[in-house]
Amino acid sequence: MHTTSLTLLDRLRGPRDGDAWDRFVRLYSAGLYSWVRGHGFRHDDAADLVQDVFTTLVQKLPEFEYERGGSFRAWLWTVTRNKCREHVRRRRPVAVPDEALADLEGGAATEDVSAEEFRRELMRRVTAVLETDFPPAVWRAFWAHVIDEKPASRVAAEQGINIWAVYTAKTRVLARLNEELADLAED
Structure with missing residues (x-):
């Protein structure tokens, strides 16, 4: 599955649709968590980062405009990657070699693997939601x-x-x- 529902995105941009946010969180949280953990973050940090991403999405989704040929997931990766960078900067009192952060700077190969994992997790979540x-x-x-x-x-x-x-x-x-x-x- 290589898609994100435009209807769901529209509902998320609207005024406080709790059902839409519940569905979105159920569909995306495990994929985001997996992606963040795949970049070497500990469980607690990864869980905090996912919450930070959702907090940012609550603020930014009302402004998000889908462009034909664009990618919501790419935008979501960007938001997540930026939250990871912010987290590392906040916690960087110890000298961390720049090469240790290379995955967060570009990391196309890592993103491809993570995107596939994310798609599998999203498909699993969609079927779980539909099953009910x-x-x-x-x-x-x-x-x-x-x-x-x-x-x-x-x-x-x-x-x-x-x-x-x-x-x-x-x-x-x-x-x-x-x-x-x-x-x-x-x-």
Whole structure:
């Protein structure tokens, strides 16, 4: 998944949409934490940095304008990287060699690896959020047929449902997924 929902971004820019922020935090916090930890920060520092990023986002997202062909995630990386730099500067009374900070200055290769980890984590979070929107039997049928790529007849037999229930589950979940992701901006 290489996208960020424009609808969610619009909701975050609006006046205090708690549900949107809850969803955003659930989707992005683990990815940001992983990215920050990947740059060598300890657990406590990484958790503080992620909170600092969210605090900055609360302030900056109302001004954020998505530009066609732009990338929200690249902007998010920039905000996060800047928070990491600020943190290092604040805590730099001991002489730290500049090469130790090289990953924070450019780090394209590290960012590529982290971006892939971030996408995997974001996809995991999106599916976890969507899963709660469906009855367990519907989700299991969808998952077995679409994700595990089992034939509908086999899923029906294994779950004790008819084949049309499998197809209906697939259709319902994919429709909901398309609805959720229909207005996505390519990152």
